[in-house]
Amino acid sequence: MNARILLFFLLVLIGLALLSVTMGRYDFSPVSSVTQLLRHFGWLSGNIDPMMTTIMLDVRLPRVIAAILIGAALAVSGTAFQAMFMNPLVSPGILGVLSGSAFGASLGILWFDSLWMMQLFSFLFGMAAVLVTLLLASNQTRNNLTLLVLGGMISGALFSALLSIVKYVADPYDKLPAIVYWLMGSLANVQDNLLIFVAPFILFGIILMALQGHTLNLLSLGEDEAKTLGVSVETKRFHIIILATFLAAITVSLGGMIGWVGLVIPHVARLLLGADNRLLLPASALLGGIYLLMVDNLARLMLSIEIPLGILTALIGLPVFAWALRNVNKGWSNT
Amino acid sequence: MAVSLNKRINHIHATSLGAHHDGQMVFEQLDLLLKQGEITALLGPNGCGKTTLLRTLLGLHPKSAGKVMFGNHHEQQLSPKEKAQIISYVPQYHRLAFGYPVIEMVLMGSMATQPSWQRASKAQREEAESLLETLNIAHLKNKPYTELSGGQRQLVLIARALAQNTPFIFMDEPTNGLDFGNQIKLLEKIGELGRRRHGILMTTHHPSHALQMADRALVMKQGKLIQDGHPQQILDAETLCDLYQLTAAQLPKMS
Numbered sequence: 001m002n003a004r005i006l007l008f009f010l011l012v013l014i015g016l017a018l019l020s021v022t023m024g025r026y027d028f029s030p031v032s033s034v035t036q037l038l039r040h041f042g043w044l045s046g047n048i049d050p051m052m053t054t055i056m057l058d059v060r061l062p063r064v065i066a067a068i069l070i071g072a073a074l075a076v077s078g079t080a081f082q083a084m085f086m087n088p089l090v091s092p093g094i095l096g097v098l099s100g101s102a103f104g105a106s107l108g109i110l111w112f113d114s115l116w117m118m119q120l121f122s123f124l125f126g127m128a129a130v131l132v133t134l135l136l137a138s139n140q141t142r143n144n145l146t147l148l149v150l151g152g153m154i155s156g157a158l159f160s161a162l163l164s165i166v167k168y169v170a171d172p173y174d175k176l177p178a179i180v181y182w183l184m185g186s187l188a189n190v191q192d193n194l195l196i197f198v199a200p201f202i203l204f205g206i207i208l209m210a211l212q213g214h215t216l217n218l219l220s221l222g223e224d225e226a227k228t229l230g231v232s233v234e235t236k237r238f239h240i241i242i243l244a245t246f247l248a249a250i251t252v253s254l255g256g257m258i259g260w261v262g263l264v265i266p267h268v269a270r271l272l273l274g275a276d277n278r279l280l281l282p283a284s285a286l287l288g289g290i291y292l293l294m295v296d297n298l299a300r301l302m303l304s305i306e307i308p309l310g311i312l313t314a315l316i317g318l319p320v321f322a323w324a325l326r327n328v329n330k331g332w333s334n335t
Numbered sequence: 336m337a338v339s340l341n342k343r344i345n346h347i348h349a350t351s352l353g354a355h356h357d358g359q360m361v362f363e364q365l366d367l368l369l370k371q372g373e374i375t376a377l378l379g380p381n382g383c384g385k386t387t388l389l390r391t392l393l394g395l396h397p398k399s400a401g402k403v404m405f406g407n408h409h410e411q412q413l414s415p416k417e418k419a420q421i422i423s424y425v426p427q428y429h430r431l432a433f434g435y436p437v438i439e440m441v442l443m444g445s446m447a448t449q450p451s452w453q454r455a456s457k458a459q460r461e462e463a464e465s466l467l468e469t470l471n472i473a474h475l476k477n478k479p480y481t482e483l484s485g486g487q488r489q490l491v492l493i494a495r496a497l498a499q500n501t502p503f504i505f506m507d508e509p510t511n512g513l514d515f516g517n518q519i520k521l522l523e524k525i526g527e528l529g530r531r532r533h534g535i536l537m538t539t540h541h542p543s544h545a546l547q548m549a550d551r552a553l554v555m556k557q558g559k560l561i562q563d564g565h566p567q568q569i570l571d572a573e574t575l576c577d578l579y580q581l582t583a584a585q586l587p588k589m590s
């Protein structure tokens with residue numbers, strides 16, 4: 001039953017990915033696209049149209065893969081944090097990772113002209129922001145989770161302030177628009193040489209997190225129960241924080257700030273499938289991939305100009321979230 | 336890790352145990368020996384340190400002095416997984432954010448000592464179902480835990496503790512929030528567990544509960560164990576009046 005649901009989501013994702021590769025400014029029919037691809041890989045004989053395969057494989061495919069991986073990474077990291085913090089309203093940014101990454105990216109834009117440096121800065125400052133949170137929360141005598149949330153608020157506010165400074169001093173004709181546009185989120189700048197390098201890490205991180213379902217179920221019962229049920233709570237929490245932070249930071253460095261996916265998708269998955277994280281984590285990953293791929297298709301196809309992704313994920317995610325709140329009794333409740 | 340660890344452990348021994356809370360001493364120089372097959376009720380007024388004692392023995396609250404031995408094992412040398420083979424814990428009635436199905440809640444007990452990627456075996460599933468049957472909640476098997484009443488939740492947590500299959504079970508006010516009928520039924524179940532050779536330590540606010548099913552009562556006051564013995568012998572009117580600051584006239588008749 002569970003395996004079948006996951007297989008169904010996976011097939012939908014693959015189908016949607018194939019469809020997305022055929023859609024764009026140059027509109028190819030799905031049939032001719034598939035035959036072209038089969039010919040390209042030598043599975044079918046016939047004439048190859050090099051422009052068509054180049055557009056599909058070199059231009060669109062990296063973007064499709066990036067959308068899937070970013071959506072899956074955000075959804076999995078949100079699901080894991082919600083279980084760990086025993087609270088369904090938590091999103092991946094709770095420990096400050098997104099603020100840190102945004103600051104890093106803006107600093108990268110301010111100081112360098114290199115996309116690589118900007119992405120590296122974004123990733124490093126995302127990790128750094130969470131380290132600040134962990135340091136602020138490293139107090140042995142009190143409830144660790146509350147301290148973590150408060151530490152995350154401080155660290156997030158700090159890096160938001162630093163981001164404002166960067167915006168304030170940035171050149172308003174050149175650098176500032178670049179920063180603002182980056183923060184709205186977009187996959188238009190995903191380069192395939194970077195993607196080939198980071199994709200295996202993201203995929204590995206997602207799979208590693210998806211395997212933590214049982215541990216996250218236990219952690220979501222609270223510290224006392226998790227401990228007496230055999231979990232080394234501090235160690236496991238640390239592992240999950242590092243993994244979720246890694247996944248979230250890498251999404252910002254690839255595509256800027258893409259909000260709401262990490263909050264909305266876990267809710268939808270929980271409404272559909274229940275609270276058990278062993279099923280929920282892989283399901284969230286697949287649904288997150290499907291969702292962000294659909295939204296990114298809208299972003300690049302709906303108007304003649306690109307719509308920033310973060311705007312769409314909010315505009316589409318919010319009504320979905322509002323709908324999910326009306327159905328809160330399934331999967332989670334606060335009564 | 337020895338899978339047969341729990342077979343050898345038939346006593347828990349705390350010596351000169353002390354604990355603090357927010358810098359204040361809760362108890363100190365406390366000695367306690369718990370044996371398998373014995374139902375011990377821990378009584379005392381609010382704030383006397385009952386729950387802290389329970390949590391300190393479980394390793395959930397840091398101790399400030401003394402040591403706890405599980406059989407021949409020093410408590411500090413055991414990992415959470417190893418401790419989970421020795422004591423299971425029934426927390427007070429509580430709220431959860433996520434409603435896992437009842438059967439999965441119980442299986443969390445069965446799987447406490449396994450690697451986290453392992454799935455529950457068919458035998459574990461059958462055992463969990465039979466535990467639900469024993470506690471008369473088999474019909475709730477697939478219901479989300481968050482949709483249960485307080486009493487039903489308590490029974491699920493007890494089923495989980497039993498599925499953990501430990502020589503000792505600690506319960507923090509297990510009858511709290513239950514109606515009169517469920518209190519009596521739950522106490523009967525706890526009595527049965529004692530006869531099944533589990534060692535049980537439970538805190539309670541009701542001397543009558545201790546009289547009904549405990550083999551031993553511990554009376555705690557201001558961080559000290561002031562009485563230790565058979566409930567019928569030590570829980571007399573004088574002790575209770577002193578313990579809860581009552582006059583003899585205020586004391587209800589206990590059956």
